[in-house]
Amino acid sequence: MSQFKQVKQFGLNILLGLGGIAFALGISEIALRIAGISYPSFYQVDEYRGHALIPGVSGWWTHEGKGWVKVNKDGLRDKEYTKEKPTNTFRIAILGDSFAEAIQVNAEETFWSFIEQELPNCPRINNQKVEVINFGVGDYGTAQELMTLRHRVKDYSPDMVILGIFTGNDIINNSKVLSPDDRFSPFLIEKEGQFVMDISFKETETYQWRSSVPRKIIFSIINNSHLLQVINEARVAFKNRRAMLGQENPTKEEIEVIKYLDFTPELYRENPDKNWEQAWKITEELVKMISQETDATQANFLAVTLSNPVQVYPDKSLRDKYFQQRGIIDEFSPEKRIQSLGEKEEFEVLNLAPKFQSYADQNNQFLHGFENTVLGSGHWNQSGHQLAGELITNKVCKML
Secondary structure, eight states: OOHHHHHHHHHHHHHHHHHHHHHHHHHHHHHHHHHTOOOOOOEEEETTTEEEEOTTOEEEEOSSSOEEEEOOTTSOSSOOOOSSOOTTEEEEEEEOSHHHHOTTSOGGGSHHHHHHHHGGGSGGGTTOEEEEEEOOOTTOOHHHHHHHHHHTGGGGOOSEEEEEEOHHHHHHHTOTTTSOTTOOSOEEEEETTEEEEEOGGGGSHHHHHHTSHHHHHHHHHHHTOHHHHHHHHHHHHHHHHHHHHTSOOOOHHHHHTTTTSOOOGGGGSOOOOHHHHHHHHHHHHHHHHHHHHHHHTTOEEEEEEOOOGGGGOSOHHHHHHHHHHTTOSOTTHHHHHHHHHHHHHTOEEEEHHHHHHHHHHHHTOOOBOOTTSOTTSSSBOHHHHHHHHHHHHHHHHHHO
């Protein structure tokens, strides 16, 4: 065979090989789409809040629970709403973190959907249409929720703003000192006796890279390919698996006392630690600011403290053992602190944890956790959302 023919045959083999690879990749992409297997990222950078939901993105969330997630054109995990409030409409805006975003369940199973469905039965609504708009985003602290109020919520002219406070991590998330160094968020900080918003996250290399055109192009390609999403998901899972292998195995005793519950002992103590006390001070200031800015728009304000998994685990003996081992006297001390703030600043507070605990004990019901994770841990399941929806609906009806 002549050298020319050899080169020609070699080139043909390469083309056939590339064609075969392209065909296989194409078939894989089609198969994944038919099977509904995808792992899209729901988040992008945001100049005010660090991150926000991507308008128009949709997909299944299966890491914890299972929920079909669809983000509307305005970047909200909710159905579409006009910014101009329709006539004869009572509109509620929900501020919160992953408990409000609630990607672990379908939208119709969330507490905010329950409120929208049931609140019209309240006589004080006076036959108005009810709209409950969800502005919740995963991993938000109260500073991000304040920025959401300022830059997003006010455009919708709500009649009421409900702030969900998850004390399990909000207090830490609100502190630049207690938060991880890589937390991508604005922070309210105290400077020379004055509170100011620190948005220095915009100056970081991470923000600059995530905001760049090349990164946006790469991100868009991955987020629109089911195959690339599966490959990226496998990469993350492998990375997490390696990290887990480096951790010590839990003892039998730790498992018996609810090893997997989110728990920060400092949260429940009158802590002399100056960083924790400052974190609480910042949190209280942020909640107060949200209340005041809501009042300034002539809307009602309601602060709702959510439940921490350990507070509502449906086994009193295990709960008591867990708190006693850590020297905790009052398991509802975070709720009482927010309640005291509400009394001082004259805004309404609804504490869900005590009511959740009673319900869990009486019905032997897990309100957090899913079959594909650990029951009693993590976020609210469908039962938790329904109970929260009932309690919040009743409270709102009484406030009107």
